[in-house]
């Protein structure tokens with residue numbers, strides 16, 4: 001039996017088993033009562049609803065991932081990859097166009113087959129819990145735009161990768177690495193300015209108490225306020241969030257309009273401080289560096305395996321080719337990817353703690369930060385008691401309880417430092433006064449929740465995961481550092 005076939009099959013099945021186990025443990029960990037430190041997050045009825053949301057979501061994810069698994073195994077074991085290859089080759093194009101056509105067909109077919117799940121997720125599940133604001137028209141427009149972007153950006157990059165591997169000889173992987181890295185840097189600049197606005201409107205903060213508070217905070221940490229925007233996320237969903245993306249002159253922090261509608265000014269300053277923390281601690285830059293290293297490793301391994309006939313035999317191919325090699329390598333890479341993603345999630349959680357500490361140290365208002373996080377969790381029906389194993393595998397952000405405890409520890413630590421060294425930071429005293437003043441204004445002027453938001457903007461139409469893994473092209477979603 002083909003050893004790579006066994007390895008890939010085992011990897012795919014083990015990954016599925018791990019994720020399913022984690023989800024089951026997560027469901028079992030749902031508690032009748034919220035953790036006592038978080039009693040005030042939900043009202044009783046809402047707490048029930050949040051648990052129901054977790055249950056419904058978990059079941060849905062299980063159905064989707066089972067379907068993916070069955071689809072992959074059926075297509076693979078019935079020689080689907082080879083049949084499609086024979087068909088596309090029979091059209092008689094050169095290796096690069098043939099590769100582009102082959103991967104496009106798979107990409108489109110995958111998109112169409114999984115479309116019903118997207119529709120169900122948005123229009124049935126999110127609708128049922130009152131989150132959905134996406135109209136069928138907007139849903140369609142998002143898909144069309146996503147497809148257009150894939151053609152415009154993905155196709156030329158893919159063509160370059162295929163050509164380099166086809167013709168550039170021994171060190172082609174290094175050239176592909178350079179091409180992918182350059183594209184990814186360009187995307188960091190292009191995405192905030194030109195791609196994200198295709199999906200959402202970004203408007204500067206309007207004059208008023210929030211802008212004044214933000215100006216005061218931004219000035220105190222030396223951050224340019226013209227890079228802070230309000231995003232009209234309410235057109236897709238009522239969920240709220242905030243994120244920081246990009247670097248250089250096109251970087252931006254976006255506060256969802258739903259977030260602004262639901263939070264008091266000091267809470268919003270806390271959220272903003274967290275996002276500025278991501279920038280000041282260079283998390284986006286580090287993330288880019290990590291993804292360069294990752295794609296280098298991936299492309300090197302790929303180049304080693306690309307000419308190995310066993311890889312193609314494992315998928316019952318008559319002939320090897322670069323484009324199917326990319327695809328199959330993506331699958332073979334599953335276990336490495338799983339380990340890496342666990343490492344990356346842990347690293348991301350560490351960054352979240354770091355950004356929170358920055359927020360406490362600069363906004364000097366941990367209570368508002370805690371109340372912002374609690375409100376966000378309640379508003380998004382977050383699970384308050386995720387199973388540690390589930391969080392370990394899947395959470396890019398620390399669970400609420402740990403996060404709040406860390407915030408409080410940090411606030412205590414800073415207070416103690418302050419007590420032993422009074423007058424350490426005069427700016428802080430001024431800031432506390434300003435914040436107290438602002439919070440008075442804010443509480444009076446706080447608006448009612450209009451109930452609106454969005455967590456998926458541009459990633460709605462993406463390459464099938466195997467191709468995406470093989471290309472490792474950062475999508476805008478992965479370039480963000482969000483608040484929750």
Ligand SMILES: [Zn+2]
Nearest residue numbers: 352481482483
């Ligand atoms: Zn964050």
